[in-house]
Amino acid sequence: MQKGNCPRVDRARLHLVLALALAAACGGQIQSDGVSDAKVQRAPVISHAEQYDQSGPLTLLPVPERRDTNVEHEVKRIPRPPAGAQLRDPVHQTSAPLLLVPTINNSFDGVGNGFSGPNGTFSVNAAPPDTNGDVGPRDYVQTVNTDFAIFNKDPSRGTVGTVRYGPVPINTLWSGFGGGCQTNNDGDPVVLYDPIADRWVISQFSVTTTPYLQCVAVSTTNDPTGSWNRYAFSYGNTAFPDYPKMGVWPDAYYITFNIFNNGSTYAGAKLCAYDRASMINGAPATQQCFPNTSTTYGGLLPADLDGARLPPSGSPNYIVGQGSLTTTLAYWKFHVDWTTPSNSSLTGPTEITVPSYVIACNNPTDNTCIPQSGTNQQLDALSDRLMFRLAYRNLGDHEALVTNHSVSTSGNTGPSGIRWYELRPDASHNLTVFQQGTYAPDSTYRWMGSIAMDQAGNIGLGFSASSSSIHPQIKFTGRLAGDVAGTMTQGEGSIIAGGGSQTTNLNRWGDYSMMAVDPSDDCTLWYTQEYIPANGTFNWKTRIANFKLSNCPPAPTNDFSISASPSSLTVNQGASGTSTISTTITSGSAQSVTLSTSGCPSGASCTFSPNPIQSGGSSTLTVGAGTATPGTYTITVTGTGTSATHSTTVTLTVPPNDFSISANPTSLTLNQNSTGTSAISTAVTSGNPQTVNLTVSGCPGGASCTVSPTSITSGNGSTLTINSGTAAGGTYTVTVTGAGTSNTHSTTVALTVNGPPPPNDFSISANPNSLTVNQGASGNSTISTTVTSGNPQSITLSTNGCPTGASCNFGTNPIQSGGSSTLTVGAGTAAPGTYTITVTGTGVSATHSTTVSLTVPANDFSISASPTSVNVTAGNSGTSTISTVLTSGNAQSITLSASGMPAGTTATFATNPINSGGSSLLTLATSATTPAGTYTITVTGAGASATHTTAVTLGVTAPSSGGMTNGGFETGNFTGWTTVGTAAVVSGGAHSGTYSARIGGTSPTNGDSSISQTFTVPTGQTLLSFWYQVHCPDTVTYDWATATLQDNTTNTTTTILARTCTNSGSWVSTSAGVTAGHSYTLTLISHDDNYPGDPTYTLYDAVALSSPPPNPIVNPGFETGNLTGWTTAGTTAVVSGGAHSGTYSARLGGTSPTSGDSSIKQTFTAPSGSSKLSFWYQVHCPDTVT
Structure with a gap:
């Protein structure tokens, strides 16, 4: 039934609330808010049924009066997307064969105008009828607006179609229920047969009054004329739940609604689930509902089960409707969890x-x-x-x-x-x-x-x-x-x-x-x-x-299975336990199953509720142990159906009466003539309580042990009281025995009796137990005492063995045993050595001692040189730092001296004397006459109490008579070179030989580093050359390698390697001309801007002086005054005046404007080792290069 747009009502007698809701619908437009994305919703809204009860038999319920108005229920529209232009349905079936039409087996009128039955005649009072009906094993039930009737379907009890009950208003089902479900008969009914439970479900809404309700009734048996479990679920006062549609599913009755706010504005579809299991049993029930869908969707249908084969375990209920487009359907998957509702989920829409x-x-x-x-x-x-x-x-x-x-x-x-x-x-x-x-x-x-x-x-x-x-x-x-x-x-x-x-x-x-x-x-x-x-x-x-359509085979034989849960029970005499006997339809449809038992022990009872049941249903087996003899029994439960009989078993254990006994605490420690207690507890471990008599054994002589009360019921307790009296000190086992009517058990308490108290005593200790104290200084040791027995006492502390010139004093004296005092030892002027100081604690009842070892160290030091070797060229000097370290005692003045110097060499100390722990710079200065060789210089440090020496190796090389010293760095060091900044001689990867010089370092903060050598060019040598390899990951703007050559004779400086930044890893050579007899200073440089990310260094190798090879070019300076050796083309001449060097130069081209192309050329062979061709030129071109 639909409620809504501009209703036309004949002889209207609707309740005022409904009339207002319908009127409001006339002024509203339904808006679609688009397609919802598929999603998973959880945490549904859970609400209890407003009320529930169980009716009497339907045939005995009062029939309410029908309303006599004719009401046209106008449709409440749900939004649909506009249809595109379409000439023809793409899946249109345009014809139907006529000869295959199935035969109609039965055809009869249902509820309609003039329809009569046992309960009177029906007159139409509303339109449309909302016609629906479902079929069960023996009945057909039909509901319309707003009556229902029950028809016979079983030929064995009469004509098919005979009216068994009705027509009556649908709210007859809620007679005596109260509220809107009883007073309102508003329709939109649905009737379903539940094939799983063999039950009937009828629902309709109540919307004439608020709150808006869905009224749901579930039959208590498969006979729809019997009693019904009745429920009312609320949807509040504003959410009008239109067009409800229900489906049967194993875990719930699923239902959908079109929700109209205040009965007029469409607010989306609501999807809910009713607690089917509880409603079948007539128990309190809840519903779980998810928030409304978007207004894009409406008129949704939940899946409704047909047939005896259930959906696969865990299958959700499927809910389907028209989609957001005229080319889609939409569906949702609804899974309900009644045990943990937060696990319930609604997934969709999916189109x-x-x-x-x-x-x-x-x-x-x-x-x-x-x-x-x-x-x-x-x-x-x-x-x-x-x-x-x-x-x-x-x-x-x-x-x-x-x-x-x-x-x-x-x-x-x-x-x-x-x-x-x-x-x-x-x-x-x-x-x-x-x-x-x-x-x-x-x-x-x-x-x-x-x-x-x-x-x-x-x-x-x-x-x-x-x-x-x-x-x-x-x-x-x-x-x-x-x-x-x-x-x-x-x-x-x-x-x-x-x-x-x-x-x-x-x-x-x-x-x-x-x-x-x-x-x-x-x-x-x-x-x-x-x-x-x-x-x-x-x-x-x-x-x-x-x-019936052809090719449908006969229905399978009705059969079922039977099971018990739990399948074993432990029941004490006089008590009872239950097991759920469940049946499942395995084929065909439901049948009546009568339950019986065999093997129920004598003195016990075994009953079912209910009995009989429908297959697919369950019953509760209650087993009362009564006076059954303790033991284990097998109870066979037999289900006898109309077409099959099956059995299951329940194991019954009737336990014997038994108990346990325990003590708390399980041990007591008592001084003589003192009292302690322990709680004696008993617990029933099986069967029923019994009388337990308590006795005590193992009480030591001179002590008393009693329990009170001495007779208890198992499950209760008693108190064991022990007075140690004059019992001798020691450990005893006291046993408490409980003798019941059917068995005896014991527990024990360990009793310790302490003897007379011990005398007062203590121990003494020192921490630390050794001290090292320099003369004039002091050290501390904590003297601690501990009470070892009895009570604390006063202790006077004293020392013995404190050395002459030292002092030994206590911070607190006397002390209480358990306390401590600080022993302070001042070394004073005590002679260096090791002493044993005995600390004695004298108490009232005991005296104990401990010792502290005192060491007064002698003053001493160590001496060392860094570096331990100095290499110089005769006439030069080198340095080494002489350092001392205080190794014991106190600092002292140390006088430094050196011996072992070669002729012409002096040794001087920057500071002398020094204090131990200090240092001084030793300078070894050689003269030009100092013989070349290696010498051991002994440095002596003489203190007041000790003298020590260290050695410095002095290497002297003879001065060069001219030329480059150690140009290949094959000495493995910088002999002959002066270093600044970061420089090292490294092996591996050299241009020639084993070693090369690395200027700068692999760390990113080297700054400027260089090596330099001053040399005199020997006669006949006119060329300086070297190889270099730059490692520069930055640009020449910030980091570079360069080299300069200073002519000390003419006081001029030339840059012979321009600033270079490359990272190719290749060796490159460069050279410069030099003049024999001149003194030069060559400086090889690496510059790093100290940026952290790009360390820069340069490798240099094979620095050498050489004589250039003969010039292979004939007449290179044209000093013959002609072009001897050259081949000419065009206009050429040798001219005098204005040459770069010498008298002559070659002129190519002429002073007239029509010279054309002119050239000179010469073919020559470069001598071995040559690497550079050079010449000078002067261009006279008044035009452009174009």
Whole structure:
């Protein structure tokens, strides 16, 4: 039933709240807020049923009065996306075979105008009828707006279709319940048979008053005329829960609503789950609801189980609706956890692409376009949603869901047809379209369908059909599992041809219909729908019919399994325990199962509640141990059904009476003539309590041991009291024995009796127990005492062995044993040596001593040189730092002296004398006459109390007679060179030989570093050359290598290596001319800007003086006055005056303007070792290079 836009009410007698809600809907527009992204929601809103109870038998409930007004319930629209231009439905089935139409087995009227039954006659009071009905093992139950009836389905008890009960208002089910469910009969009903529990479920909403309620009733047996468990779930005062649709699932009854705020503004779909297990048992129940979907979605259908085979364990309930586009369906996966609701989840929406469709009538605000014969009044297609049900079936090798909705077959104005789908879940519970089609074989309008699948996978589809030439009819079609996908192949049958059309401005039709599957054979399809018997309004009738598609095998034999949980019980005599006896349908449908036991022991009782049960249900086995003899018994529980018998067992253990005994504490320590207690506890370990008599043994002589009370009941306690008296000191085991009526147990208490108290005594110790103290200084040791027995006493401290010239004093004296004092030893003028100081503590009752070893060290020092070797050229000097370290005692003055110097050499100290711990710089100065050689210089440090020596090796080399010294660094050091900054002679990677000089370092902060040598060029040598390898990761702006050559004779300096920064790792040579007999200073430099990231250094090697080879070029200076040796072309001449050197130069070209190209050339062979060709030139060009 729909509530909503601008209602037309005849003889309205609606409650004021509903009237206001309907009026508010007229002024509102439904807005879509777009497509929701698929997501997982958790933490649903949990609410308890507003109230619940169990009714008496339905046949005994008072029947409330019907309202006598005719109300047209206007549809509350849900938003649909606009349809694009479409000429034809892409999956349109345009024909149907006629010869395969299944035979209708039964066809009879359901509740409708003039329908009569045991409880009276029904008169239509609202439209549309909301027709639906479901089939059980023996009954068919139908609900409409706003009555229901129960029909016989079992031929063994009478004609199929006979009315067993009804018609009565649906709120008869809530007679005596109270609240809106009792007083309001507002409709939108759904009836479902629960094949798992063999129960019936009926619901309708209560919206005339607030709070808005969903009223749900679950039958207590498979007989719908019996009692019902009744519930009312609330949705508050503002969220109008329109168009509720329910589905049966193993873990819940799932339900969906279209929510309208204050009855007018669409607020999205609500998805909820009811606690099915609790509702079946009549227990308090809750619902779990997730927040509304976006307003893009509405008219959602929860999956409803058909057949005896349940969904795979853990499967969510699937909820499906039209998608956000006219090319999609949307679905959600709802998993509920009643034990831990925070684990419940709702996943979706997920959209599935389907062939495009245009909803029937294609009008978002008015889906009225279905024509009828004999009237211009058109009917509402209600095409903005899927049609009830979303039928689920598990076929073993796959699962399937079928559903349908009404679409236009050709553009926006063509006849309507039924778009149907078969969806299949995959292993991850994601849905895909297996097949789909649009059934519209001719120009007749077909709409308001319902679809279901039998156990063979065949599909039946029922619907309304109408056109301008026929009145609305009820028709059906179908397909077999193996037929061509996407088609209804079994022809089209008519259930009833309507006798008239609906007239007088009443366009509401159906709202929904229902196709159900008979659980008895899982093949027969039952369909119910409305029709009009004669032209008019509010005169609708309904029809119920069944048919069976071919190729559906007989239903499997009804069978079940039985189990017990727990399968073992331990029950004391006089007590009871329970085990749940559960049955599961393994094939076929439910049957009545009578439970019985064998093996229940004598004196015990074994009862069931309830008994009998329906297979798929459970019962509680209560075992009372009574006076049964202790022991273990096997109780066999047998379930006897109409077609099968099965058994399970419960192991019953009746334990004997027994107890344990313990003591706390389990040990006592007492002085003589003192008292202690221990709590004696007993516990029942099996069976029932018994009387326990307590006795004590093992009490030592001179002591007393008693328990009180001496007789207790197991599970209670007593107190053991021990007085040590005059018992001798020692350890004893006191045993407490508990003698019960059926057994005896003991526990023990360890008793320690202390003898007379010990005398007062103490120990003494020193920390540290050795001191090293220089003369004139002092040191401390802590003298500690500890009480070893008895009580503290006063202790006087004294020392013996304190050396002459020293002092030994205590900070506190006397002290209490357990305390401490500080012994301060002043070395004073005591002679160096080691002394034993004895510290004695004299108490009232005892004297003890400890010792402190005192060492007064002699004054001493050590001496060393750095470096230990100095190398100089005769006539030069070198230095070494002489350092002393205080090794013991106090500092003293040390006089330094040197011996062993060669002739012409002097040794001087920068500071002399020094104090031990200080240092002085030794300078060894040689003269030009000092002989070359290696000498050991002995440096002596003479102190007041000690004298020590160290050695410095002096290496003297003879001065050079000219030329470069150590130019290849093959001495392994810088002999002959002066260093500044960071410099080292390194092996490996040299240009020649083993060593090269590295100027700068591999660390990034070297600054400026250089080596230099002053030399005189020997006669005949005119060329200085060297090789270099630059390691410069920066640029020449910041880091570089360079070299300068200073002519000391002419006092001129030349840069012979320009600033260079490269990191190629290659050796490069350079050279410069020198003049024999001149003194030069060569400086090889590396500059680093100290930036942390790019250390720069340069390797230098093979620094040498040489004579240049003969010039291979003939007449290089043209000093012959001609071009001898040269080949000329063009205008050339040798001219005098203005030469760079000498008298002549060569002129190429001429002073006239028409010289053209001119040149001179000479072919020569470069001598070995040459690396540079040079010449000087002077250009006279008044034009441009172009």
